[in-house]
Amino acid sequence: MFRPRTSFAAGALLLAASLGLTACSDSGSGDEGAEAKTLTLWHYEGPTSAMGVAWNRAIELFKASHPGVEVKFEEKSFEQIQQNAGMILNSDSAPDILEYNKGNATAGLLSKQGLLTDLTEQAGKRGWDKALSPSLQTTTRYDDDGIMGSGKIFGIPNYGEYVMVYYNKDLFAKHKVAVPTTLAEFETALGTFTKAGVTPLSVGGAEYPAQQILYELALSKANRAFVDDYQLYKNKVDFHGPELTFGAQAFADWVAKGYIAKNSAGIKAEDMGVAFTQGKFPILISGSWWYGRFATEIKNFQWGTFLFPGNTLHPGSSGNLWVVPTKSKAKSLAYDFIDITMQPEVQALLGNSGGVPVAADPSKITDEKNKELIANFATISSSDGLAFYPDWPAPGYYDVLVGGVQGLINGSKTPEKMLDEIAKPYNDNLADLGK
Incomplete structure (x- = not known):
């Protein structure tokens, strides 16, 4: 491969x-x-x-x-x-x-x-x-x-497609938040909104968007070898290694700090997107497939995009x-x-x-x-930065990840338990393939 x-x-x-x-x-x-x-x-x-x-x-x-x-x-x-x-x-x-x-x-x-x-x-x-x-x-x-x-x-x-950060420029200006360039700056920005009583992230935990956030966080600690191991089965993956452990723990921390609303566990992707177009949230993290729709439907505020701060790898592919x-x-x-x-x-x-x-x-x-949208994709693709999507590796894994991330949002699962839960079907699939 x-x-x-x-x-x-x-x-x-x-x-x-x-x-x-x-x-x-x-x-x-x-x-x-x-x-x-x-x-x-x-x-x-x-x-x-x-x-x-x-x-x-x-x-x-x-x-x-x-x-x-x-x-x-x-x-x-x-x-x-x-x-x-x-x-x-x-x-x-x-x-x-x-x-x-x-x-x-x-x-x-x-x-x-x-x-x-x-x-x-x-x-x-x-x-x-x-x-x-x-x-x-x-x-x-x-x-x-x-x-x-x-x-x-x-x-x-x-x-092609890739995951990025959509943001409400008007809300960023109102709360004097600058576009972050590192994960630390991003978390500071999220904290600024929560201190002002604003939940910063529009999240759909009942479908794919929430797991993309967790994957972005894991990719902040990952390299190409991790992606090849996870997606292409080149080597065994340690689900309690630094990448996925950081992703799960940071996601849980974001919930605890109010960056992600606990009721988002039951919100679908469509409702997440509509809430952003209505100006209810300053930030949405999801794919380029929303871009054209936002360009058409957002009428009452200025918006823009940036790549997940600090990452060289991003969820995306053809x-x-x-x-x-x-x-x-x-x-x-x-x-x-x-x-x-x-x-x-x-x-x-x-x-x-x-x-x-x-x-x-x-x-x-x-x-x-x-x-700019197309140029950003060219930059990611040409630098070998496409990391595919977290639900790809095993049959039925989409539902496994949805359930796992929902558990982190509603507090029913610890990061450690969630990682154990998603490791089993992944490893079972490898066994079925004789890997």
Whole structure:
């Protein structure tokens, strides 16, 4: 398994030179979709998000280039697909193409179970492999055990993503808080808000956002070797080592100090984001997928972003994958749709809507804030700073981490107990793999 080292910019610029990427019908693929007249497509991006805007345009372009083909689009929630994908994709109700989470526990598991189409040949024929840098290809390739980083290509991303800190500039100015550059300065800023009676962090403990904060804290003490051990199983992970111990203890301390509200254990990601857009919290720590939505929906205050202070490693990767179920009845059409999401028009729209395109012409990105968003991703990617996500390593690990972090928020678990709890399924998965 390789380490991500090639820059985002190189992958982006390569597209213009290497791909024509016009929608075309796949001939000789041998799948039953050559004569299909319907494409059933699922994804879970909101219509005002950068991906939602770009993919709606991709659907329009697909319809224009495929007269007579009906597109049946269904927006699902992240949780619906996360919890039910295996069952659905193993049935006759499987869509022809869908957005799916990347990583060993999700796309890797489904590829191991034979539920996803091998896209390696299509990636070579259509130039997808050349459009994506090695850093971004880490999450597209899975070996026979479903472990990412090598093997066949089972999914194609058309955007990148990373976790950052969103902040309310008006509230920072009101409380005379400067943008921090170190973890110590960040904690001082959080303390300033709490002393003023303001809970600083908008947190969704019932879903993914809270565990991303814990992972950021752990990464403040980590290096690439730790990430490779944790994510790619290169060596055994000590769950009571300095990285995860610091992350769990610091997270618990943030709760005790009032930086994180105890009622956030029951708050979902959507409610967390809405609370930030309403100006109720000065800070939100989560992914770039919120960026376009905030740009559209925040009207009453100025806001900005910065990378988690002091970290050289950040949760992030390629974006979620377009995957084609093995039971897809329109595989050729699905491949054509993936092509369209990589076209210059869609990639530029993604970037100008607040997303992080993998193959856009930088000169076509006009908004200065969006340029900064994309440049930050390029900086992280080119410096080997993508640390993936904490829930990736084992099947069902997402729910394990949600429960573990909820325990830290509501005080039902000590950091030590929480780490023991999340270590067991991780190590059980290694045993199942013979590691």
